[in-house]
Amino acid sequence: MITGHFGLAAGVKSWATQVPLWALMFAAVWLDIVFVPLFLSGIETIETVPGAHIGYGGAIIHADYTHSLVGAVLLSALLGWPAGLLWGPRSGMTIGLVSFSHWILDLAVHRPDLPIPPGNMLGLPKLGFGLWRIPVASAALEFAILVAGAYLYWRAALAACDAKGRSKATASLSAALILLFGLFVLILDVAGVAQ
Numbered sequence: 001m002i003t004g005h006f007g008l009a010a011g012v013k014s015w016a017t018q019v020p021l022w023a024l025m026f027a028a029v030w031l032d033i034v035f036v037p038l039f040l041s042g043i044e045t046i047e048t049v050p051g052a053h054i055g056y057g058g059a060i061i062h063a064d065y066t067h068s069l070v071g072a073v074l075l076s077a078l079l080g081w082p083a084g085l086l087w088g089p090r091s092g093m094t095i096g097l098v099s100f101s102h103w104i105l106d107l108a109v110h111r112p113d114l115p116i117p118p119g120n121m122l123g124l125p126k127l128g129f130g131l132w133r134i135p136v137a138s139a140a141l142e143f144a145i146l147v148a149g150a151y152l153y154w155r156a157a158l159a160a161c162d163a164k165g166r167s168k169a170t171a172s173l174s175a176a177l178i179l180l181f182g183l184f185v186l187i188l189d190v191a192g193v194a195q
């Protein structure tokens with residue numbers, strides 16, 4: 001899931017107008033960004049599920065540190081803290097919550113591979129509702145979040161243009177770009193090019 005996370009960030013921008021959109025988008029995929037070096041060094045791994053859709057959702061992801069519940073809370077706090085220093089406590093809290101929303105959305109789609117403590121040290125059952133088992137359903141969920149996010153962004157951007165007496169074309173263009181970019185990434189993701 002990538003598009004769903006970006007869609008949520010666009011939606012949050014509609015009320016968190018003080019936080020830059022790029023920062024919200026960065027926060028939405030922060031756990032996956034930290035995952036990359038751990039994956040490259042073999043600490044976190046991806047296991048293909050036999051017989052599953054290749055690429056999109058066809059994997060058990062052993063991201064036992066970055067995608068553990070406790071790890072997600074800690075990483076979100078780690079990102080929210082400098083954001084708070086930069087843009088104020090409310091923005092820092094928003095960035096932290098957007099970062100943590102990544103774990104909630106992943107919880108919906110991942111097969112049960114999300115541990116509670118880092119490294120699953122207590123051996124508790126792992127979490128995940130497994131919507132990826134039905135790729136059409138998880139892709140539809142991502143698309144719905146994208147459309148809702150782009151719509152909320154568009155509405156707020158139009159209102160901001162009204163208030164400042166600016167042309168509404170920029171607002172509509174940005175919302176259209178968010179929608180197109182999200183759709184493009186979703187198509188790549190489902191096709192197995194990106195993940």
Ligand SMILES: [Zn+2]
Pocket residue numbers: 031032067102106
């Ligand atoms: Zn993730």
